[in-house]
Amino acid sequence: MHFRPAAENPPVESPMACRILVVNSNTTDSVTSRIAQAAEAARPAGCVVETVTAPFGLPLIVTRADWMVAGPPTVAALAARRGQFDAAVVACFGDPGVEAARELLDVPVIGISEAAFHAACLLGRRFGIVSFTAALKPMFEDCLERAGLAARCAGFRMGPAFSGDPGRVAEERRDAILELCRESIERDGAEVVILAGGPLAGLAPQLAQDVAAPLVDGTAAGVRLAAALAGLAPVAKAQRARPLAGYQAELTALYGGK
Numbered sequence: 001m002h003f004r005p006a007a008e009n010p011p012v013e014s015p016m017a018c019r020i021l022v023v024n025s026n027t028t029d030s031v032t033s034r035i036a037q038a039a040e041a042a043r044p045a046g047c048v049v050e051t052v053t054a055p056f057g058l059p060l061i062v063t064r065a066d067w068m069v070a071g072p073p074t075v076a077a078l079a080a081r082r083g084q085f086d087a088a089v090v091a092c093f094g095d096p097g098v099e100a101a102r103e104l105l106d107v108p109v110i111g112i113s114e115a116a117f118h119a120a121c122l123l124g125r126r127f128g129i130v131s132f133t134a135a136l137k138p139m140f141e142d143c144l145e146r147a148g149l150a151a152r153c154a155g156f157r158m159g160p161a162f163s164g165d166p167g168r169v170a171e172e173r174r175d176a177i178l179e180l181c182r183e184s185i186e187r188d189g190a191e192v193v194i195l196a197g198g199p200l201a202g203l204a205p206q207l208a209q210d211v212a213a214p215l216v217d218g219t220a221a222g223v224r225l226a227a228a229l230a231g232l233a234p235v236a237k238a239q240r241a242r243p244l245a246g247y248q249a250e251l252t253a254l255y256g257g258k
Contacts, residue, residue, distance in 0.1 A: 021085035022051040025070040025092035030167020038201035042220035060166045070096035079250035087226035104254040108229040112218030113143040119221040124191030126154040128184030131196040134158040155188040166199045
């Protein structure tokens, strides 16, 4: 039996890198920087990650109304880079614009709340949700209902009202968030704890050694799931052209069926 020398074998082309776009749905660049660092740390080999800030909107998304207002700028950010990514992550707990983006785009779009919920369900039977302000709770409850996972949630542990720099909340409330994580485990029976909110991106690895249960970072979970889904689905969707007035050209083009 004859084997050709290795030098004679044709070269193997490297596969194209999986491109993941991560969108911060608020307009605070310091939050985008936190999200970008967490996304890069979670990036699987062979993937490239770009993180962008919403082109307009609110500096911090807190209420249901904020969540609804954040949908259009989120989709606008995705539309502006259409064709430049293989999967997308909306790095805002509440997943604003995710359902619309899935309907309009031809690549997987993952929200960090649903990514965190599903990751937590695979790590334990019941998960707790910890965040920096209780003002977010109604929005989180809506997220759980939409995901069909309310029964898996052990409860919420959240801090008081917050009005400072969203990009600094993880540092300013680190000790308080650590204590909330412990309460979620010891008092609520959580087997896994989700650190909820884009401003807390990257905090989970810093607290992990001091918490007696797995901590889930939604941004990290979103990036990993986006990489897994890239190339699997969906396919391009045929759409009937409809007029859309007053929005950015890239978003309007999505409604043009292009």
